[in-house]
Amino acid sequence: MPLTAQDVYPVQQPLFLRHASRRSTVHSTGGMVSCTQPLAAEAGQRILKMGGNAADAAVAVAAGMNMTEPSQTGIGGDMFCLFWDAKTKKVHALNGSGRAAKNTTLEQVRKELGFAPDQKDKIPLSSALAVTVPGAAAGWCDVVDKFGSGKLTMEDILTPAIELGEKGFPVSQISAALWEAGDQQLRDASPNFREMLRKDPNAENFVRSPRAGEIMQNPTLAKTFRTLAAEGKKGFYSGRIGRAITDVIKLTGGFLETEDLEDHLQRGSEEPEPISLTFTGQNIGNKRVTETDGSSSGRTVELWEHPPNGQGIVALMALGILEELEKDRKIRTFSQTDHNSADYLHAIIESLRIAFADGNWWITDPDHSPVKPAEMISRPYLAERAKLFDKTKAQPFSRGQPGPSPAQNHSDTVYFCVTDKEGNGISFINSNYSGFGTGIIPKGCGFTLQNRGANFELGPEDHPNIYKGGKRPYHTIIPGLLTHGEGDKKELHSVYGVMGGFMQPQGHVQVLMNMEVFGMNPQEALDAPRVCIGAGMPSVGEVMDMTVYVEEGLDDDVVRALQQMGHKIQVLHGYERSMFGRGQIIRRHVDNITGQAVYSAGSDPRGDGCSMPAT
Numbered sequence: 001m002p003l004t005a006q007d008v009y010p011v012q013q014p015l016f017l018r019h020a021s022r023r024s025t026v027h028s029t030g031g032m033v034s035c036t037q038p039l040a041a042e043a044g045q046r047i048l049k050m051g052g053n054a055a056d057a058a059v060a061v062a063a064g065m066n067m068t069e070p071s072q073t074g075i076g077g078d079m080f081c082l083f084w085d086a087k088t089k090k091v092h093a094l095n096g097s098g099r100a101a102k103n104t105t106l107e108q109v110r111k112e113l114g115f116a117p118d119q120k121d122k123i124p125l126s127s128a129l130a131v132t133v134p135g136a137a138a139g140w141c142d143v144v145d146k147f148g149s150g151k152l153t154m155e156d157i158l159t160p161a162i163e164l165g166e167k168g169f170p171v172s173q174i175s176a177a178l179w180e181a182g183d184q185q186l187r188d189a190s191p192n193f194r195e196m197l198r199k200d201p202n203a204e205n206f207v208r209s210p211r212a213g214e215i216m217q218n219p220t221l222a223k224t225f226r227t228l229a230a231e232g233k234k235g236f237y238s239g240r241i242g243r244a245i246t247d248v249i250k251l252t253g254g255f256l257e258t259e260d261l262e263d264h265l266q267r268g269s270e271e272p273e274p275i276s277l278t279f280t281g282q283n284i285g286n287k288r289v290t291e292t293d294g295s296s297s298g299r300t301v302e303l304w305e306h307p308p309n310g311q312g313i314v315a316l317m318a319l320g321i322l323e324e325l326e327k328d329r330k331i332r333t334f335s336q337t338d339h340n341s342a343d344y345l346h347a348i349i350e351s352l353r354i355a356f357a358d359g360n361w362w363i364t365d366p367d368h369s370p371v372k373p374a375e376m377i378s379r380p381y382l383a384e385r386a387k388l389f390d391k392t393k394a395q396p397f398s399r400g401q402p403g404p405s406p407a408q409n410h411s412d413t414v415y416f417c418v419t420d421k422e423g424n425g426i427s428f429i430n431s432n433y434s435g436f437g438t439g440i441i442p443k444g445c446g447f448t449l450q451n452r453g454a455n456f457e458l459g460p461e462d463h464p465n466i467y468k469g470g471k472r473p474y475h476t477i478i479p480g481l482l483t484h485g486e487g488d489k490k491e492l493h494s495v496y497g498v499m500g501g502f503m504q505p506q507g508h509v510q511v512l513m514n515m516e517v518f519g520m521n522p523q524e525a526l527d528a529p530r531v532c533i534g535a536g537m538p539s540v541g542e543v544m545d546m547t548v549y550v551e552e553g554l555d556d557d558v559v560r561a562l563q564q565m566g567h568k569i570q571v572l573h574g575y576e577r578s579m580f581g582r583g584q585i586i587r588r589h590v591d592n593i594t595g596q597a598v599y600s601a602g603s604d605p606r607g608d609g610c611s612m613p614a615t
Contacts, residue, residue: 096139
């Protein structure tokens with residue numbers, strides 16, 4: 001009798017990382033793919049070998065991730081990306097997020113949910129009312145059109161994922177655990193749950209979530225990808241797929257209509273100006289860099305983020321506040337031995353709290369925002385906010401007033417990054433929001449619809465992120481990108497990110513500091529234990545969540561010291577560590593003898609993935 005997947009995984013939910021698995025930074029001169037699913041990484045690698053560039057490969061990875069890790073991401077969700085163009089040395093942003101149903105009102109939604117006039121709850125994550133227009137399909141097409149090589153068709157790019165769906169693929173360990181966790185959600189959400197579960201005559205309704213090492217097929221999702229490849233985004237937002245989306249929304253009590261999908265098709269993805277902050281604190285500005293012409297200049301590191309409705313501005317604000325605290329001597333210039341010390345973590349935690357106090361109020365659809373991002377990351381404003389810091393104790397913060405006039409720390413998202421031999425780099429993030437999103441599956445489509453609308457506020461009515469038909473909500477997903485140098489000497493430093501709800505800007509700051517302040521290579525920067533504050537804010541006037549989640553591996557003395565400062569500490573172990581996100585980094589440097597660009601990549605040990613070089 002042959003062995004089965006159960007022989008390889010005799011315990012379906014083993015201790016997470018029971019045995020530490022050492023990973024080295026992976027290097028390449030021909031490009032790199034880094035993501036949480038090796039099969040999806042191989043899809044991107046294949047596109048690079050076919051002559052595609054980083055943008056082409058990223059879309060192949062996004063589709064491969066949808067197939068292999070659907071409890072985190074999918075074409076029924078949204079996406080954002082940052083693209084580094086090596087020829088122009090410019091950073092581009094693309095906003096692939098969708099809007100709430102146009103012909104709806106706040107009053108209509110509150111009435112449908114049965115909320116009392118003074119009730120401040122949000123739209124439930126499982127509700128069809130939380131479904132906003134899926135922006136990913138248009139986003140994938142627009143990434144290829146705007147940033148792609150022009151050498152490959154959409155069919156070429158989606159073929160690796162199509163093959164995974166039609167032929168089947170072995171499910172990875174963490175993905176299997178997440179799939180099982182969402183099994184009942186899929187069953188409860190819509191009558192089409194069988195499309196995303198595995199056939200088993202001994203299971204409830206003859207299907208169940210796939211287990212680690214078992215083969216999973218999703219031919220209906222492969223069919224969706226074939227339609228996108230043949231017809232472009234029109235094939236997704238109209239025709240068979242569009243009708244299936246609106247039909248299942250009507251069936252499950254939502255308001256999304258054909259006109260909403262057509263509106264997104266006509267609008268396409270937006271290409272806003274990315275936002276950035278140059279960080280020279282912690283002695284980074286005192287380091288010297290030798291240019292290729294032999295000249296020497298001071299070191300600069302510029303963090304680029306996608307502008308709102310994403311929350312990347314929180315990372316920029318926290319980083320700027322840290323720099324202001326150092327200028328005012330409220331925190332010291334940290335040495336390598338200070339990494340994850342109580343003083344360092346206190347500074348990180350409090351800077352993030354101040355930034356989130358602003359972000360959770362002001363971040364919303366830029367078409368409906370009373371403030372500009374530049375106001376929130378201006379040096380005078382950050383210096384004013386830094387005055388709130390107390391180096392001896394933890395404290396809550398209220399929002400500031402940058403203009404004239406988060407909810408839970410849980411989200412299921414995939415982040416990945418790609419570089420190519422031409423020097424381009426892309427930082428890409430795609431999300432259902434929470435778990436399988438709503439878990440609602442349009443018939444014959446093989447994907448779930450997101451629940452991003454659950455991040456709207458339903459009160460008070462003056463909240464910038466208040467629900468409104470045709471509006472985009474606050475988004476947790478953010479890609480990150482680093483450059484160094486200025487003007488025509490600006491170069492790519494890294495494409496990187498850390499997925500995971502409100503952890504994302506926190507991860508951006510901690511991983512950046514790990515590399516630039518504490519001298520860690522990309523893999524070490526991801527391996528290091530992280531902290532996550534209770535960033536989801538309650539309604540105005542209520543007490544801020546003061547919980548600080550810390551990862552197993554942090555020194556017990558540090559935990560006690562933080563508690564003495566007034567921090568409410570909760571140590572997380574095993575699979576609970578998913579709260580700290582799963583990051584990817586591809587960092588670029590130039591060999592000083594040959595002049596060749598080298599890509600050095602790390603992949604988070606909290607995920608199933610890897611970094612895969614391309615030649």
